[in-house]
Amino acid sequence: MIDFNKPCHIGKEETAIQQAIANQKLSGNGSFGKKCTDWLENQLGCEKGMLTPSCTAALEMTALLTKSGPEDEIIMSSYTFVSTANAFALRGASIRFVDVEPKTMNISPAAIEAAITEQTKAIVVVHYAGVSCNMDAIMEIANRHGLWVIEDAAQALTSTYNGKPLGTIGHFGTFSFHETKNITCGEGGALIINHRDAIERAEILQEKGTNRKQFFKGMVDKYSWRDIGSSYLLSELNAAYLSVQLEHTDQIMADRMQMWQTYYEGLRDMETISLPYVPDNCTHNAHMFYIKTDRRSELIDYLKEHDIMAVTHYVSLHSSHAGKTFGQFVGKDDHTTAESEKIVRLPLYYGLEEKDVDHVISHIKRFFEI
Numbered sequence: 526m527i528d529f530n531k532p533c534h535i536g537k538e539e540t541a542i543q544q545a546i547a548n549q550k551l552s553g554n555g556s557f558g559k560k561c562t563d564w565l566e567n568q569l570g571c572e573k574g575m576l577t578p579s580c581t582a583a584l585e586m587t588a589l590l591t592k593s594g595p596e597d598e599i600i601m602s603s604y605t606f607v608s609t610a611n612a613f614a615l616r617g618a619s620i621r622f623v624d625v626e627p628k629t630m631n632i633s634p635a636a637i638e639a640a641i642t643e644q645t646k647a648i649v650v651v652h653y654a655g656v657s658c659n660m661d662a663i664m665e666i667a668n669r670h671g672l673w674v675i676e677d678a679a680q681a682l683t684s685t686y687n688g689k690p691l692g693t694i695g696h697f698g699t700f701s702f703h704e705t706k707n708i709t710c711g712e713g714g715a716l717i718i719n720h721r722d723a724i725e726r727a728e729i730l731q732e733k734g735t736n737r738k739q740f741f742k743g744m745v746d747k748y749s750w751r752d753i754g755s756s757y758l759l760s761e762l763n764a765a766y767l768s769v770q771l772e773h774t775d776q777i778m779a780d781r782m783q784m785w786q787t788y789y790e791g792l793r794d795m796e797t798i799s800l801p802y803v804p805d806n807c808t809h810n811a812h813m814f815y816i817k818t819d820r821r822s823e824l825i826d827y828l829k830e831h832d833i834m835a836v837t838h839y840v841s842l843h844s845s846h847a848g849k850t851f852g853q854f855v856g857k858d859d860h861t862t863a864e865s866e867k868i869v870r871l872p873l874y875y876g877l878e879e880k881d882v883d884h885v886i887s888h889i890k891r892f893f894e895i
C-alpha cells in the first residue's frame with residue numbers, strides 16, 4: 526500500500542527532545558525555539574520570525590495585527606484551507622472570495638482589483654502547492670490602495686518569487702509545520718513579520734497580551750497586561766523536533782523534488798490530464814504533485830483498488846455553510862469550482878521510493894488507457 530502522506534522523520538529528533546527535557550525548559554521561546562527562529566530569520570532573510578502553535582494561530586495573529594474587525598472586508602481566493610478565512614471571520618470581518626488563475630490555482634490579481642471597496646482592509650494570498658502567486662501585481666495593487674498583504678505560505682517554505690523567499694514579500698507571512706507539510710513538528714507554525722512596526726505588538730499578542738518578552742529582555746522591571754492577546758507560543762518539545770527538521774531542510778526538499786520530477790517526467794506526455802505549472806520566475810519546494818482530470822472520482826477509486834492513496838483537495842469555501850455565513854464570492858466563478866473539482870493529489874512524502882512513484886505513474890497510465 527502506498528500512503529498519500531507520512532510525517533517526515535529524520536531519526537535525530539528524539540535526541541533533541543531529550544535535550545529539551547534535560548534543559549528543564551519546556552514552555553515557549555526557549556533555546557530550541559531560538560534555534561528555529563534564527564534559522565527562519567537567516568535562511569529567509571526576514572526581519573522577524575516567531576514560532577506559533579500552528580499556521581492557523583499565525584493567521585489569527587495577522588488578523589489582530591491588522592486590527593481587522595466588523596467594518597472590514599478581507600479579500601482572498603475561495604480555493605484555500607478554512608483557516609485563511611476563519612482567522613478573519615473570528616474578528617467579525619467579512620470575507621470577499623475571488624477567483625483563481627486556473628494554471629496555478631493561485632488568486633487572480635485582476636479579480637482582487639475588481640473586489641476592492643472602501644471597506645477593504647487586507648488581501649490574503651495563498652501560494653498553492655508551494656508555487657508563488659503573482660506578487661509583483663498583488664503588491665502593486667495593495668500599495669496603490671493602502672492595503673495589508675498577508676502571505677499564507679503554509680505550503681511554501683523555501684519557495685521563491687524573483688529570487689525572494691515566499692513569506693517575506695507581503696507585510697506578514699505564515700508557515701505551517703503540520704504533519705502534512707514538508708517540514709513538520711506535528712502541529713506548529715510560524716509568523717514572519719516584514720513590517721517592522723508590528724514586531725513589538727506581535728510579541729505582546731503572543732504572550733497573552735502581556736509585555737513578558739520585554740521583561741525577560743530586561744527592558745521593564747515587571748510585566749503586566751498591555752493589550753488583547755492569546756497563547757500563541759510553540760512548546761519547546763515541538764521546537765526541538767522542528768529544529769532537527771529545519772537543519773535537514775536541504776535534504777528533505779531535495780528528496781521531495783526528485784519524486785516530483787519523476788512524476789512530472791513520467792506523466793508529461795499524457796494529453797488527457799494536466800500537470801502543475803511553475804512560472805519561470807518562481808522556484809517551488811515540491812510540496813505537492815497534483816494532476817487535473819475530468820474523471821477524478823473514478824481515478825481515485827481505481828488507484829485505491831490498487832492500494833494507492835490519492836486524494837482530492839479544497840472544496841471552494843464560498844460553497845460551504847460557513848463560507849456563505851461569513852463571506853461571499855465577488856465577481857465570476859470562472860475557474861475556482863470547475864478546476865477544484867478536477868484535482869487529484871498523488872502520494873508524495875520524504876522517504877517515498879522512486880519505484881513507488883513509478884508504480885503510481887504506471888497505474889495512472891493504465892487507467893486512462895482503459
Ligand SMILES: *Cc1c(COP(=O)(O)O)cnc(C)c1O
Binds near residue numbers: 579713714
Ligand atoms: C496547512 C495549511 C494551513 C493550516 O496550517 P496549520 O498549521 O494546520 O494550522 C493554512 N493554510 C494553508 C494554505 C495550508 O495549506
